[in-house]
Amino acid sequence: MNAWVNWDALWKICLIGLICGAGLPAIFAIGLKALSLPANGASAVRAADDDDRIYFGNIWGAMAAAVCFAIVLAAIGLGIYWIVSS
Amino acid sequence: MLKVVNIGLTLALVVFTALAFDFTNGFHDTGNAMATSIATGALSPRIAVFLSAALNMVGAFLSFSVAATIASGLVNLGAINLTVVFAGLCGGITWNLLTWYFGIPSSSSHALIGGVIGASLAAAGSHAVKWQGLVSKVIIPGVLSPFIALGIAAVGTWLVYRLSRDVPTQTRSHGFRIGQIGSASMVSLAHGTNDAQKTMGVITLALVASGSLASGSKAPSWVIVSCALAISLGTWIGGWRVIRTMGKGLTDIESPQGMAAEAASASAILLSSHFGYSLSTTQVATGSILGSGVGRKTEVRWSVAGRMVSAWIVTMPAAGAVGAMAYAIANGIGGNAGIILVFLAVVAIASTFYRLSRKTKVTPQNVNDDWPGTVRTSHGHGHGHGHGQRERHVGRIKPLDERDAL
Numbered sequence: 001m002n003a004w005v006n007w008d009a010l011w012k013i014c015l016i017g018l019i020c021g022a023g024l025p026a027i028f029a030i031g032l033k034a035l036s037l038p039a040n041g042a043s044a045v046r047a048a049d050d051d052d053r054i055y056f057g058n059i060w061g062a063m064a065a066a067v068c069f070a071i072v073l074a075a076i077g078l079g080i081y082w083i084v085s086s
Numbered sequence: 087m088l089k090v091v092n093i094g095l096t097l098a099l100v101v102f103t104a105l106a107f108d109f110t111n112g113f114h115d116t117g118n119a120m121a122t123s124i125a126t127g128a129l130s131p132r133i134a135v136f137l138s139a140a141l142n143m144v145g146a147f148l149s150f151s152v153a154a155t156i157a158s159g160l161v162n163l164g165a166i167n168l169t170v171v172f173a174g175l176c177g178g179i180t181w182n183l184l185t186w187y188f189g190i191p192s193s194s195s196h197a198l199i200g201g202v203i204g205a206s207l208a209a210a211g212s213h214a215v216k217w218q219g220l221v222s223k224v225i226i227p228g229v230l231s232p233f234i235a236l237g238i239a240a241v242g243t244w245l246v247y248r249l250s251r252d253v254p255t256q257t258r259s260h261g262f263r264i265g266q267i268g269s270a271s272m273v274s275l276a277h278g279t280n281d282a283q284k285t286m287g288v289i290t291l292a293l294v295a296s297g298s299l300a301s302g303s304k305a306p307s308w309v310i311v312s313c314a315l316a317i318s319l320g321t322w323i324g325g326w327r328v329i330r331t332m333g334k335g336l337t338d339i340e341s342p343q344g345m346a347a348e349a350a351s352a353s354a355i356l357l358s359s360h361f362g363y364s365l366s367t368t369q370v371a372t373g374s375i376l377g378s379g380v381g382r383k384t385e386v387r388w389s390v391a392g393r394m395v396s397a398w399i400v401t402m403p404a405a406g407a408v409g410a411m412a413y414a415i416a417n418g419i420g421g422n423a424g425i426i427l428v429f430l431a432v433v434a435i436a437s438t439f440y441r442l443s444r445k446t447k448v449t450p451q452n453v454n455d456d457w458p459g460t461v462r463t464s465h466g467h468g469h470g471h472g473h474g475q476r477e478r479h480v481g482r483i484k485p486l487d488e489r490d491a492l
Contacts, residue, residue: 004221005222005226009363010230013361014234017353018237021352021354022241025242025346025349026246028262028345029250029253032253032261036258080275083359
């Protein structure tokens with residue numbers, strides 16, 4: 001802590017900011033990737049390319065995706081808790 | 087008896103002006119949360135501003151901490167009276183309207199702080215301002231915040247693109263649009279807790295200065311409700327000009343990138359308020375959008391960003407100058423007459439900007455038009471195309487017309 005620059009707060013904001021601000025979107029991306037894994041052996045055949053749906057190709061992928069999305073949701077919950085309690 | 091009536095009228099004008107500032111704060115900052123979602127088509131423009139307004143409202147009620155007075159630590163409270171608060175608000179409103187007209191996302195908080203400091207300087211000279219507090223609490227965070235956000239967003243965007251590169255295009259854009267709505271909602275919520283609180287603090291300060299409230303009191307509930315309504319209403323109106331600059335002017339935005347940018351903004355804003363480090367929501371959001379462009383290695387219009395940065399630097403001195411002038415006029419004439427005159431002048435300024443803005447209207451229909459170098463749309467007066475488009479192609483970039491933009 002310095003009179004002009006609050007280094008203590010600053011490095012925490014940078015570090016935790018990086019973990020949450022960059023890490024959570026990354027986990028979300030991993031979740032999406034897991035979600036769209038093709039089913040075993042089969043190549044991912046899509047009915048129509050302009051269809052916007054998300055495909056559940058692979059059960060393990062879908063479970064991994066659920067874990068990823070749960071982490072992201074938990075972090076959002078923590079964020080809201082922070083807002084309310086601060 | 088007459089004195090009581092006088093204070094009542096002045097106080098009513100100050101409270102009204104504070105709510106008007108809160109309103110400008112709302113529409114000026116809609117873009118912070120929603121510009122990227124609107125640009126990628128994750129949300130339609132009207133739904134985006136409605137969602138943001140609702141979340142700002144919720145945010146304003148979520149945080150029940152004593153509304154931090156914006157002036158504490160920056161100005162010697164002895165120098166504060168109703169006229170100073172009023173003049174400071176006038177400075178903030180005027181600067182917000184000017185930057186809104188030019189579609190520049192500038193910090194509403196800095197405008198308000200600048201206005202209050204300018205008015206305090208005019209009222210009591212340089213000893214009224216705590217310069218060290220100003221530098222350490224406002225200026226240094228203001229310089230650092232865009233860089234912090236830019237860094238986080240650049241790393242996040244790079245990671246997201248790398249991790250999702252072999253996800254089928256449709257899944258990817260659909261999935262990230264959902265993520266984008268989530269992260270943008272967090273920014274709106276954080277905005278409501280931060281910025282609505284600031285106006286609550288100003289009104290409470292005015293009530294204390296006029297003797298209507300004991301010093302150290304919490305914001306009365308009518309103050310909380312009216313501030314929440316004012317900021318939400320402003321957000322709902324939508325500052326389309328600023329949204330356009332942020333969504334289309336800085337860089338072309340795709341949904342994965344928009345999600346990374348909003349996640350960076352949300353975490354930077356929430357963490358900084360948690361650690362008591364006041365970052366500007368607007369500067370964080372702008373830094374994040376720039377960072378997401380860097381992380382995706384797409385074209386970033388640094389000239390547009392440069393113009394914003396110059397506006398950020400000018401914000402506090404300019405709002406301060408207006409605040410000081412407003413104080414000098416109100417105080418020079420004295421009493422209610424002075425405050426009423428300055429109030430009418432601000433109303434005149436506001437309606438002038440409103441009329442000017444009608445000439446180059448930015449609306450939900452043309453907010454996503456290709457960026458021709460200015461906030462003006464290439465299709466004239468509010469009837470452009472661009473409605474309902476989703477992922478955007480990179481717009482043709484015409485030469486910057488400096489006269490139009492700044």
